Amino acid sequence: MPYTTGMDPKGPIPVSLFFTCLADAFSPGVGFATVKVLERFGAEVRVPLSQTCCGQPAYNSGNRKEARAMARKFLLSFPGEGYIVTPSGSCAAMVRHGYPVLFRDEPRTLALAHAVGERIYELSQFLVDVLGVTDPKSDFRGKVTYHDSCHLRRGLGVVEAPRKLLRAVPGVEFVEMEEADRCCGFGGVFSIKYPQISCRMTERKIERILATGASYVTSGDLGCLMNIGGMLSRQGYPVKAIHLAEILAGESSGAPAAAGSPGEGRS
Amino acid sequence: MEPGAKAFPRNARKALSDPALQAALGRTTGRFLDHRAAAVAAFPEFEATRERASAIKLEALSRLDVHLSRFIEEAEKRGAVVHVAKGPVQARGIAAQIAREEGVALAVKSKSMVSEEISFNAALAEAGLEVVESDLGEFILQLAGEPPSHIIAPAVHKSRAEISELFSRRLGAPPTDSIPELVAIARRHLREKFLSAGMGVSGANFLVADTGSVVLVTNEGNGRMGTILPRVHLAVAGIEKVIPRMADLPAFLRLLPRSASGQILSSYVSILTGTRQAGDAEGPERMHILLVDCGRSAILEGKYREVLKCIRCGACLNSCPVYQSVGGHAYGWVYSGPIGAVLTPLLIGLSEAAPLPDASTLCGACAEVCPVKIPLPDFLLELRADAREQGLKTPGEIAGMKGYAGVMKRAGLLEAVERIAGVLVQFFTKGKPVEGLPHPFSGWTERRDFPAVAIRPFRKLWKARRGVRE
Amino acid sequence: MTPTDERELLLRRVRSAVGKHGAEAGGAAPAEGARNPLAEDERLDLFERMFLSAGGVIFRGPMEKVMSDLGEILRTEGVAALFFPEDDASAREIAEALVPFGPFHLTTGAEVRGGSPAVTAGFRSAEAGIAETGTVVETSAGGRTLLPGLLADVHVSLLPASSVVERMDEALAALAAGPPRNISFLSGPSKSADIEQTLAVGAHGPRKVIVLLV
Incomplete structure (x- = not known):
């Protein structure tokens, strides 16, 4: 069930870009390409500049304290509503499936993690499943x-x-x-x-x-x-x-x- | 290969440079996977059966005390004697005592993973018994003095030439490169053993609580022979093998062979209940069932409970690119592949098996094929977190992670670090990919380049493009 | 420590471990969903298809033709001796009728168990067949011997068409109330792929399994 923004279906589609730390540091072109494709199909792309890394390297290596710190930072960087789209299946999966594990003992953050997790899509998934491209x-x-x-x-x-x-x-x-x-x-x-x-x-x-x-x-x-x-x-x-x-x-x-x-x- | 799961990194490197092992691994895992995929595709009920089997195992585990009591009661009602061992030492002691009291000199044994856990054969050898492995693969390994390297194909790493050499050296058989001839040599040798053994030792694929039955699934028929011909039958089983009802068995029989080898059903399923009854033509006069805990009740208590659903099909091994690359022996203990990377630390302690949970890319191929839906990648992640909590991580890794998390705390700081890294890397590489990273990352660039850090990261370029003031 | 104490301790450990999970524990697993049963001929066809795919040989049809074909298979397999349980009249009838079709002689289970080197075919009536898996069910119920399907080089199982059920569940339900010591599901020949993943038959038990659907 795709996430619904609750916004005007005829207006522009609000999308926050999660460009990922790898694209940032090694392949900025991937970030721009993602924006270009999203805009081509009517998205109004915002780029929250406070974002850094989803914390996956720490999470996957069992360093949960550090992963939680980064996850919290991520949740704060993508407040509110609207889709979050990222050119990474791995980072999207981290937010969707990893965050609920990280915050399983913190009910309030867990609720936020679930809410943000519902908003996040990998690029091709967003194009096909949400925009119907x-x-x-x-x-x-x-x-x-x-x-x-x-x-x-x-x-x-x-x-x-x-x-x-x-x-x-x-x-x-x-x-x-x-x-x-x-x-x-x-x-x-x-x-x-x-x-x-x-x-x-x-x-x-x-x-x-x-x-x-x-x-x-x-x-x-x-x-x-x-x-x-x-x-x-x-x-x-x-x-x-x-x-x-x-x-x-x-x-x-x-x-x-x-x-x-x-x-x-x-x- | 060195024994012990701690030696995994060294063993893995050795395995990677062993061409014979590499050829055997490619052959075996590929064929198992293809056959499994075909069997699953031809069985539309697979997903529903998987759900049901998983639910049955969860039900069994959630009331394991009740189902175990029932199993013991029903088995003893039908003439079996049930023994219980908390750890490997007790299990070995009980097995030796049974053999002594039954006056057994020769035992034939069919494949049992739990018996490997408790070094069963060594215990009986100490008690003066000859124990002959009767599964062909296990028999070959017993002659060679090696442990198994795969749950269902224990000798996958051996070539026919090695086996022929082994048979001629140990059994005096003429050398041959014919596989049917090798099988026939083993058959003749083992048939004599079956006919003269005083005790048959088996594992158990399932223990059925409402009838007290032991269920064995084999293709060779050795399990069947060893539980019909000898006077005594000893079944060794982990306590997690209990399923509540006989009616639950079909779901597992539909999943196990399909997942293991792509067969619809293995050639033989034996459902063994108690001792031979009055008027029976054959069957053991005495039946002993040795239930082994060996850490299982502790697993049952905690967050890894679902790993006890495992039915030992080996599908996760075959599907795992790491297992496919290094084989079973590298894991250094009884269980290998993804299930070994989870189970071994839980059974022998994480500090004894710390390298194993890290030996996975978390690709998820194992969870995709597991017939009882064990969340293996999630468990690997939990074990990695446990390793941190138990102080098993290197100070370097922890410092690295802290530093990395520290930088990621503020976008501005990250940008500054990126700028410095970009300038340094560009200075050294002139825009070309990095060909040599420093320790501890040097392994990465042994046969691979690492991309150069961009001089201007996306964030900076974006700000410039949108006219955002820094 | 007496065995009973050990047992009680184990159950106590398990009980305590189980209790730690409480509400999240698994409830009773759902029962198998209802199915539309196959008609008899469909059921027999399915049995035949699955038994063949498991590597078995199956004969259906008039007995005279079957006898000569079966005799030929046994000769090709190099069978010299035929044996059957003393109390299995149908098996005896078939085995005796086969003697003229080859140089076969009759032998006893005791001789086979004694390790007789002759290539043998063991005959026996089966208790049931399972169509979904192509399985013959043989049990020790009523004091019947399992040796013909165990020690012989070729096993010939006589299976009444009326005792072929569609699913494993039905076969087990009929046996679960008072299970005999040994329930054997036989699906194809004894086989092993332990050497180089190459399938070889006759690892320990029969290298050929033949069903006569009667």
């Missing part, structure tokens, strides 16, 4: 394969929305890879604690990507893309890791740029 109106061109981010697919249950959008871009030749839903090996802190296991998983993902012959691999999470793109660039493969938002925005079109450098903003 069937044609993303992107002029992106290229052969693209899609990697399911684990938390987008199994955390939020979003499987078809990104695929539908990709297939609807006329210039995109969409090709499914084998084991698209198999973890790429990132896992946040996992990739630092167990880099060898992580790399083994990434290698298998790379094999599957290369087997498609695609020029681009896309996903709904920058964590996966940093990981996949980082190995693609180290190994010198001519495949570019690019965020779904950038494809939908119709940016970065053309020949693959230097791999492993998702996004713009580096001048």
Whole structure:
């Protein structure tokens, strides 16, 4: 059941952008691409500038005290009503499913966490399930394969929305890879604690990507893309890791740029 | 491989560089997964059955005292003797005492995970018994002197060449590269054991409270043979195996083989109730049931209760990309894969198994396949939080997390840190991806680049674009 | 510490652990939903399909034709000896009728149990069949032996069509009131994939299981 804002259905759709700390620091272009797509479909995008990080790295590593501090900060940064949209399945899943665990012993914050959790959507999920977008109106061109981010697919249950959008871009030749839903090996802190296991998983993902012959691999999470793109660039493969938002925005079109450098903003 | 779950990081690295193991893992887990997926797709009732099985297990666990009492009462009414062991030491003592009192010299055993927990075979060997593992995989491992590496395919890591070599060295069999011939060698050897053993030892897939029955599910028929032919039957089972009613059994029988190997039903299901009855043609004269606690009642008390729903199908192992990469032995104790990463710390203590809950990307593939809906990723997260509370995390990690949370407390501070990092990184990398991160992040960049920090983060660019004054 | 004390202590520990959860504990699980039962021929067809997919062999139809086909299978399997429970008249009848179809001789369960090296086929009447899983049910009720389906190289199970039920639940319900020591569900041959994930039959029990639907 999609969240309803209680606002005028004919007026502009109020959306707060949660751009994520990864996009902020490493791929600002993903943030702008997300805004561009949202505005294209009638959203009035606000960007709360007090936001930082949802706290997932701390939560996932069991450091709940720190995770709670960041979660509180997040809840304060997105007050009121209106949708919250983010170019990350993982961060959206954290707010929806992680926050209720963090605040299970604090009834008032828990209620707030539930309320905010209901408002948050990952970008493709928002476009398809809430706005009913069937044609993303992107002029992106290229052969693209899609990697399911684990938390987008199994955390939020979003499987078809990104695929539908990709297939609807006329210039995109969409090709499914084998084991698209198999973890790429990132896992946040996992990739630092167990880099060898992580790399083994990434290698298998790379094999599957290369087997498609695609020029681009896309996903709904920058964590996966940093990981996949980082190995693609180290190994010198001519495949570019690019965020779904950038494809939908119709940016970065053309020949693959230097791999492993998702996004713009580096001048 | 080193024994002990603490050695996981070292064992995992060894496993990754073992080409034979890697080949075996790819072969096995892939096939199990494909077969499982096909079986589930062909069974429209799967989801409903999963819900029902999970509900039955929760019902059983929520009144486990009542169901256990009922099980004991019904089993003893039908001639079985029920023993209870709090820990592994007591369990070993009771098993040895049963063997001594029954005057048994040779026992044939079918696969039992709980018996691995209590080092059952060693206990009986000390009591002077010969214990022969009769499950083919376990038999191979017993000859090789190794522990199992997979719940339902214990010898997945062994090639036919290794097995042929083992059979010719230990059994004097002619070498062969034919798998049917290897199976036939084991059959001949074990048939003799079955016919002469005084005791058959089994585990239990389920204990049925309202009839006092022990249920075994096997494909080879060894469990069946060992519980029909020998004079004594000893079943060893964890207390969480109890289901309330015989009528509950079908739901589990529909899920277990499909989840484990993609079969609709395993070749043999034996429902064993009490001793042989007057006029029976065969069956054991004596039946002992050893109920083992070994930490289960403590799990029952706390937030991890639902892990006791596990029916040991192994689906979470097969689906886990970490298990697929390192195999079962790396986990260093009886249980491996996601269920091992949760169960091992709960059974032997988190301090003895601290590396295991971290050995997961939290990808959720395990929870997706679990036939009784155990929230394995949630439990891994809880265990990681427990590790922090129990002081098991490194000071470096805690300091790092505190520092990170401190920066994230204020957007302005984050922006300043980003600016400094951006300038430094750009200075060193000239806009190219980072090829070498410092410790403790250096593993990341061994075979991967790390993206350079943007000189101007999104927040700053956005403010500039919208004319927001800093 | 006496065993009874240990038992009481365990139950006390469990009771206390269970009590810690109180209201959130699981209630009685819902019963299986109502279903529309299959008609008899559908049920038998389902049984046949599932039994075949489990790797079994099944014969339905006129007995003369069955005998010659069955004899051929047994010869192909290298069977030399046939055995049946002394008190199982139907099994005896089939086994004796098969003798002319091959160089077969009759033997006894005792000889087989003694470890006779001859390749054997064990005959026995089954108590029930389960269509959903392609399962033959054999039990120790009434003092009947399980050896033909246990020790033989080939097992021939005689299954009356009237005793094939659709679901496992029905088969178990009929047995739960006073369960015999041994209830065996047999679904296909004894098999193992423990070596290199390669399926091999006849791991311990019969390498071939044949149902005569009578």
